[in-house]
Amino acid sequence: MRKSIATVSVSGTLTDKLAAVAAAGFDGVEIFENDLLTCPLPPEEIRLRAADLGLTIDMYQPLRDVEAMPVLDVRRVERKFDLMRRLGADLLLVCSNVSPLAVDSDELAAEHLRLLASRAAEHGIRIAYEALAWGRHVNEYLRAWRIVHLADHPNLGTCLDSFHILSRGSDPIGIEAIPGEKIFFLQLSDAPLLAMDVLQWSRHHRCFPGQGNFDVAGLVRHALTAGYSGPLSLEVFNDHFRQADAGRIARDGMRSLIALEQGLQGLAHPAVPMGFAFAELGGTGSSQGGGSLVAALSALGFERAGAHPTKPVELWAQGGARLLLHDTAADRPEQADGPALIAIGLDSPDPAGAVKHAESLLSPVLPRERTPQEAPLDAVAAPDGTEIFFCDTAWLGDFAPATTAPHERADLTHIDHVALTQPPHYFDEAALFYRTVLGLRPQESLELPDPYGLLRSRAMSSGGDVRMVLNLAQVGAGDTPWQHIALAARDLTATARRLHAEHPGLLLPIPANYYDDLEARHDVDPALRELGILYDRDEDGEFLHLYTVTIGRVFFEIVQRVGGYQGYGAVNAPIRLAVQHAGSH
């Protein structure tokens, strides 16, 4: 299907927007009036600019508060027809009236729209009438359609907008009652479920399909069943997108439409990962503070299990938990701050299929310099720059056997989850990336108090052993781009006891006040207090966890899941953040 986007969805001047949208591969644009008014180019030149970029101008929008007024202002509309002729646009969006002067009469609205449509016809223009969710009288899409039907003019149809329909909780199945050729346009956006005034919700919190909670694909399916054959067009008002890079947001919008189409075709994700193959830490050279990391890993029970033959990379392992330590001093001097999480390896049932799928979703596949004897290992870049590798087991063969064999104790059995700090304004992009490119399922978005702000946090899970936590720190006191790797313990209490005895200072101290409160709420093992273990429970089970101090940009969490607990101990995050801040100030 053709893909279009409203210029309001991305930042910048109109010419910047057109360039960004074309570069992302869109076929057309809706020109948002405000973008045209602020543009120094005359409409004729905007038309040429779009054509040069290979973009059609699919709609000009919006015309407001025109129908069902006590007096129809035909002159104003004629001026817009004139503008559209210069712009080369032949479809005009008319939004349902919000004026307090509007008359509550479908007949009057239809009469006005019929008159405007007949005038439009003289200019070769068509009008798409849309019900705004907050329209004064017309705020349901089926009422807008009834008025269009009543007006009965070939140059008048309806425009459907997923936000206006789904935000009100209207059932989109009614779309199938509209003849496809009378659906002149289909605008798509998603949104998180927020209990707020629908106008504010619409103006600030829309996002691309797949980033929110609406079933946008289901709505599109109804429109296709009705016979709609026009473009899928994104129209998003979002405070973050407004401040973000236009090219990046446009590309993300295109990714959302591609994923939506794949969903409509019933394509299952070809290669949902089965587990963590490894996590790779950069900045681990001795000049980069890697010594502290090696000491901490040794304390945690990791052993050096191999080294890469041609690269300054070591494999450290314990049970099924594998970490790559990459001395990046030579090629990434920016990692002078010490160890940082730079890559994640995922066990994939079909690495080649996973990469192909990622490419279909516009993910940048990273070039790999490789010597002939190395295992092929392809990676894509996640929105925060972390490299995601799709692995089978061949990669392990690259690492020469270590001088010491991994010991048998294996306190820690595998990587439970990885938490990544996301760049501002791109949180929704990250959620869409992990959902569509990796096939993970988003969980609820949380806001956790930090001593200097809030931490927005959203977990993504494969439903199996791959769990990622995306964090966005909205804090005032300096930047805290902490990342962490959570390791699963066989017996957390025993591990904690050993670490306290043998490695004082490695674990984050937890305030006694926390335990006074915990013990008031739950009957818990006194060892939790003694060992500084945090605790959570839900209906499915229990969660025990603790943290190491931060080394460079990274710290480790050790967790133990008891029963069917599926969370991440978010209730304890404020405790952890406060202690971390106190330590870094």
Added chain:
Amino acid sequence: MRKSIATVSVSGTLTDKLAAVAAAGFDGVEIFENDLLTCPLPPEEIRLRAADLGLTIDMYQPLRDVEAMPVLDVRRVERKFDLMRRLGADLLLVCSNVSPLAVDSDELAAEHLRLLASRAAEHGIRIAYEALAWGRHVNEYLRAWRIVHLADHPNLGTCLDSFHILSRGSDPIGIEAIPGEKIFFLQLSDAPLLAMDVLQWSRHHRCFPGQGNFDVAGLVRHALTAGYSGPLSLEVFNDHFRQADAGRIARDGMRSLIALEQGLQGLAHPAVPMGFAFAELGGTGSSQGGGSLVAALSALGFERAGAHPTKPVELWAQGGARLLLHDTAADRPEQADGPALIAIGLDSPDPAGAVKHAESLLSPVLPRERTPQEAPLDAVAAPDGTEIFFCDTAWLGDFAPATTAPHERADLTHIDHVALTQPPHYFDEAALFYRTVLGLRPQESLELPDPYGLLRSRAMSSGGDVRMVLNLAQVGAGDTPWQHIALAARDLTATARRLHAEHPGLLLPIPANYYDDLEARHDVDPALRELGILYDRDEDGEFLHLYTVTIGRVFFEIVQRVGGYQGYGAVNAPIRLAVQHAGSH
């Protein structure tokens, strides 16, 4: 009255919070449970720390979901009593239950609270029961009071919270029906009127009294009438305050309570300014790019009207519009970016009274080095650092007569308004400062689209000739800390015609597309298009305005108000912002 504040209202660790609150002059604190749980100090030491700072611990809060449960968890509450004993707190806040398990029975709630109050009495503790606005069954303050009355225990009273009462639209007059001695505590916060879920509204958008739209003072008056004699205590949850400096926010909270008290005493503002005496531009030295400014001012019709005898300051004037040009190269080398607005002089009916009033509201009075023959001129610092001078006419005598007399043409008659860019997180502080310290009245807060984000804008007006516009740029593409001075023109069309003819390039070009739209909406003089004049109208009159290009950090607007128009042409701000961004990129 005693003044208190909940620790949740400011950022940082508990010990940081206590220090900031004490420094701001508060008498006591409410300890918010989460702040205690994350604190490494034991309660005994927190108690000592507060005492050392001269702070009483007025309340420990909150205990949630305890009353009217199928089973009363006395053990949990006893643990809190134990904690409070260690902390030296004798008042516990119990919030109305939000659990789905809560029983809808006032009798059961009263029975539980009576039992808890009798246990509390054994520890010398009292309980204040509060209706949360989103309580499961108890969400009205009079219902909470009915339960307290029913329980009838001397150690049980009610806590009133202005947010929980006013956010639901409850009439606070009912407070007078509660015996003053049963109002154990009074929590105060304000909020902007937002149509959103009350829980989200409460957790993110509360502000200090006088910063929002609630009549907090009216509510306090009812409590005082009822006989309440406890502290006025601030309890604010605000995303900006969380990220801001604790000391600054605490001081602002204290300012809000002082202003509230002054209002209760019926004190009118002693010295609302009558007009702009001057605006002062720093960074005007020849090495600072002052040449461009002088050229622009000359073009606008300003003439050099005097010079300060001892400081590198010149007076430039035209009609009643006066600008001071300050060569700050020697003492403020940071103004190397060129001209910037650094001070505003206000015609005050009582400069000494105005300064005294500002001091009473904790505004920093600035030291003035002065030679004996100079006129006294006192200034306070506004939240963004701008110096505000309170003037009578004596200051003009400091400026030696200029070599050229001001000419008679005087296209521009006076300063209409001044627009200042506010620092992030302190927008509410600025509104409170201008309202209380200067006696200006806030107008509606607007959000205006910028090509790279949003501009939050709020005008403050004396009702007469002093108008300030506070802007907060929430934009992604670089920082745009533009300030501007709006000058009133006698005949804007004539002025614009002259400037276009004599000074091409001085005025900001306005896109022709703007006029196509304007002319579709209104019958306007074709000269607007020809001269690049922006236009707005409302029920009271018309507004014509245009802008100069930016010089350093500042630009000039020229305005003409026709009829009773009181706005600022906000509808045209997106046009201006887009043109300015296009010019600066």
